[in-house]
Amino acid sequence: MASTRFRMIGVGLFVVAFSALEAYQWDGGPEDKAKITACLGGNASFPWSIVTGLGETILGRDWWFQAPDKEKTSIATYQNNHFYATDNLGVGFLPNAGLSLGYARHQDSGNYSVRVQLHRAKSSLVSVWRTATLSVADRPPATQDGALHVTPNDAVRDDVTNDLTLELHCGQFVDLGHPPVDVVWKTPSGEVRNSSYRDNGTFVLSLSNPVQGGIYSCQLAPSAPAVRCLTATSPLNAAAKLNVDGKDTRLSLLEGRLREIEQVNKDQNGAIEELTETDNDVLRRIAANCVDWLKLDPRSGIRTVYISGDPITVYCDQITDNGGWIVFQRRQDASVDFYRDWADYRKGFGDLEGSFWLGLDALHSLTTSRRYQLRVDLKKWYGTRGYATYSGFYVEDSDKNFRLHFDNFTGGNAGDSLSWHRGLQFSTKDRDHDSWSTVNCAQKFHGAWWYKACDTSNLNGHYKTSGRISSRQGVTWDTFGGETFSMKFTEMKIRPI
Numbered sequence: 001m002a003s004t005r006f007r008m009i010g011v012g013l014f015v016v017a018f019s020a021l022e023a024y025q026w027d028g029g030p031e032d033k034a035k036i037t038a039c040l041g042g043n044a045s046f047p048w049s050i051v052t053g054l055g056e057t058i059l060g061r062d063w064w065f066q067a068p069d070k071e072k073t074s075i076a077t078y079q080n081n082h083f084y085a086t087d088n089l090g091v092g093f094l095p096n097a098g099l100s101l102g103y104a105r106h107q108d109s110g111n112y113s114v115r116v117q118l119h120r121a122k123s124s125l126v127s128v129w130r131t132a133t134l135s136v137a138d139r140p141p142a143t144q145d146g147a148l149h150v151t152p153n154d155a156v157r158d159d160v161t162n163d164l165t166l167e168l169h170c171g172q173f174v175d176l177g178h179p180p181v182d183v184v185w186k187t188p189s190g191e192v193r194n195s196s197y198r199d200n201g202t203f204v205l206s207l208s209n210p211v212q213g214g215i216y217s218c219q220l221a222p223s224a225p226a227v228r229c230l231t232a233t234s235p236l237n238a239a240a241k242l243n244v245d246g247k248d249t250r251l252s253l254l255e256g257r258l259r260e261i262e263q264v265n266k267d268q269n270g271a272i273e274e275l276t277e278t279d280n281d282v283l284r285r286i287a288a289n290c291v292d293w294l295k296l297d298p299r300s301g302i303r304t305v306y307i308s309g310d311p312i313t314v315y316c317d318q319i320t321d322n323g324g325w326i327v328f329q330r331r332q333d334a335s336v337d338f339y340r341d342w343a344d345y346r347k348g349f350g351d352l353e354g355s356f357w358l359g360l361d362a363l364h365s366l367t368t369s370r371r372y373q374l375r376v377d378l379k380k381w382y383g384t385r386g387y388a389t390y391s392g393f394y395v396e397d398s399d400k401n402f403r404l405h406f407d408n409f410t411g412g413n414a415g416d417s418l419s420w421h422r423g424l425q426f427s428t429k430d431r432d433h434d435s436w437s438t439v440n441c442a443q444k445f446h447g448a449w450w451y452k453a454c455d456t457s458n459l460n461g462h463y464k465t466s467g468r469i470s471s472r473q474g475v476t477w478d479t480f481g482g483e484t485f486s487m488k489f490t491e492m493k494i495r496p497i
Contacts, residue, residue, distance in 0.1 A: 023053040024118060024128060029098060034132045038104040039229035040139065047098040048114050048130050055121040062117075063091070063099050067110040097130070109136045138178035140229035141220065141236060143171060144201075148183075148240035150218055153204075166211060170195070170218035170240060171202035177226030184221050186239075188214025207244075208383070217241040267299070288369065289496055290316035291324035298323065302352050307365045314362075315352040317493055325375065325493035326366060328358035331475055332489050334463040339446050342431040346398065357460070360395065360402045360426060367394035372494040374406060376459070378414050378480055379489035381467035386414030386480045393494060401425035401433050404450040415479025417457035424450040445472050459490045 029048040030036060038044035052058060061078040076085040076099065083093040092100040097114050113131040120126060143149075153167040170183050176197075183203040185193045189212060195203045203218065219239035220227045230236055287293050293303045293316050300318045304311050305326070317325040331338070336355040348359025366372070374393035378386045392407030403425050409416040425433035427448065432440040434451035441454035447461035456478045464474045464486040474486025481487070 024056055024116075025051045025053075026130060027051045029130070030132045032130055032132075036132050036134050037225040037228045038101070038108075038134060038136050040104060040106070040136055042104055042229075044101040044104050044108070044134055044136075045094060045098065046100075046112055046114070046132055047094050049095065050097050050116050050128070052118065057119045058096075059117040059119050059125075061097050062115045064113045064115070065110060066113075067107065070110075072111075072113075101134075104134075104136045106136055106138075109134055135179075135225045137225040137229050139175070140226055140234070141173060141177035141181045142175040143173050143236065147235035148218060148220075148238070150216060150240045150242035152242070152244070165206040165208050168205045168207065168216055168218075168242065168244075169198075169202035170205070171200075173201040177224075177229070179225055181224040181226050182221045183218045186217045186219075188212050188216065188244075211244065213245055215241050215243055264299070289324070289366070290314065290318065290326045291496055294318050294323045305366075307369045310365070312362050312365065313352070314358065315356075317491070320377065320493070321375070324495045326358075326495070327352075327491055327493045328363050328366075329356070329459065329492035330490065331355055331459065331463055331487065334465065338448065338460045339429065339462065340448065342428045345426070345428055345448050355463075361398070364395050364397050364402060367494065368397075371497045373410070373497050375491075375493050375495070376412075376414065376418070376477070377489075377491040377493070378477055378487050380481060380485070381488045386412065386477075388412035388414045388416060388418065388477075388480075390418065391497065395426075401431070413480075414477060417477045417479045420456045421450040421452060424452055427451045459487070459492065461486075 026032075027049045030046060036044060036046070050058070062074060063076040064072050065075045066072040074086070076083065076091050076093070078084070078093065085091045090102040092102070094100050097116050099112065099114065101108060111131060111133050113129055116128050118126045118128065148170060149172070151169050153169055168185075170185070182197075183195060185195055185205045187193065193205060195205045195218075197203050205216070205218070217239040220236060227237075287296065287303070287305050288307060289305055290303065293305070297303075298318050300316055300323075302313060303316045304313050306312070315327045315330075317323065317327050330350075332355050336350040338355075338357065340349060345357060346360050348357050348362060350356025372393050374390040376388045378388075380386075389410045389412050390406040390408065391410050392405070394405050396403040396405070403423065404421055406418075406422060409419055424435070427433045427440070427442045427450070429440065429442045429448070432442065434441045434453060436451075436453035439454070441451035442448050445451075445454060445458055445461055447458050449455060449458050449460055455472065455476075458472060458474075458476045461475050462473060467481070467485050467488070469476075469484055469486045472483045475490060476483055476486060477490075
């Protein structure tokens with residue numbers, strides 16, 4: 001093995017009196033496998049120290065460094081009361097097993113370790129280790145005026161639930177530092193939340209109705225390495241706070257809704273003025289789905305599509321996953337009763353801008369006109385959102401009782417609670433097509449669905465005003481909450497493949 005060239009640094013003999021121990025102990029310094037941060041050009045230290053027990057003598061100490069994806073190399077040794085370090089590292093000795101590193105560089109990031117060799121009675125030898133990981137940060141974060149500020153923004157619409165939300169912005173950053181920092185929020189109740197970063201230099205916290213009044217604060221995540229490069233007196237070390245008034249927030253959300261209505265009316269009036277009868281004829285001939293409408297009018301809303309010349313009035317979602325979705329089911333409150341008979345589920349019911357079921361006849365016409373994918377969007381009562389997607393979705397006609405078909409579950413954090421129902425016929429309280437010979441699942445679970453015996457999902461079940469329910473007696477999706485948790489919001493929608 002090639003020898004390593006060392007330089008000797010004279011070090012005085014380090015003597016400390018300790019009470020008698022039966023075996024060695026580590027005394028202070030970083031815990032084993034600790035994480036240490038240094039700033040570029042700054043100092044780093046590993047103040048390890050060991051106390052020997054009765055009959056133990058330290059024979060030597062060796063220090064090692066391992067860069068990411070590299071082999072471990074020796075960087076220093078302590079023998080015969082002298083410290084030796086390799087020429088290419090600015091390392092120093094910290095009594096009695098520690099190491100210091102001056103003017104930290106990027107290439108100094110990695111794992112550091114010390115090995116202490118002990119001699120025990122009866123000539124036994126033992127080696128003990130301590131390790132730590134060093135991260136070298138480039139630069140601290142910076143804002144426009146050197147401090148954090150929380151500012152409220154105008155109400156905006158959530159792209160999943162379509163609810164109006166109030167946004168709080170924390171910033172304004174001109175540099176996130178390196179590695180980039182994150183911020184954490186604290187609500188008036190003490191809940192700690194993470195947030196998303198926007199390109200305008202701010203981190204955003206979205207608040208939905210009803211908004212909790214009180215003090216909201218944001219601060220840099222203490223664990224971020226770049227935060228430790230701030231000076232002790234930097235204003236960025238302090239949290240920024242804002243007192244949010246619940247009444248004022250409700251007014252802001254109402255004003256946001258009024259602005260939307262005014263803008264929609266303005267846009268619709270302008271569009272009506274521009275469209276000619278010829279334009280309308282063109283729309284009727286080409287708009288067979290919401291992807292066609294997306295090319296003509298990117299707004300979500302009620303539209304008419306034509307299948308083999310027959311009109312079907314639908315709701316187009318032009319926001320979720322780049323738009324183009326025909327929504328055929330939505331549950332958002334208890335205003336519409338979904339415990340209905342076969343005739344109602346064939347023709348459809350409800351309000352296309354609220355809770356509704358489009359209708360099995362229309363769903364059959366749409367899904368057999370071309371290949372579609374299915375998306376299911378879900379929201380729990382405490383705000384968690386999920387979705388699931390399926391390829392090749394269609395339903396057969398009334399002669400086959402609108403039997404459910406699709407190719408595969410293709411993903412989504414809500415999991416797959418529909419594949420168990422593939423190939424099954426639709427059932428209602430007055431048409432029992434499930435596979436349980438002695439029970440009508442639609443009656444038992446107060447809904448209408450492609451039941452088997454009975455379900456792993458039941459999105460047309462009884463709408464509850466809270467999440468926890470008796471087993472399956474609600475709007476359920478087993479892989480997203482289980483059979484005893486009812487959803488606050490659901491949408492089922494299709495888009496051409």
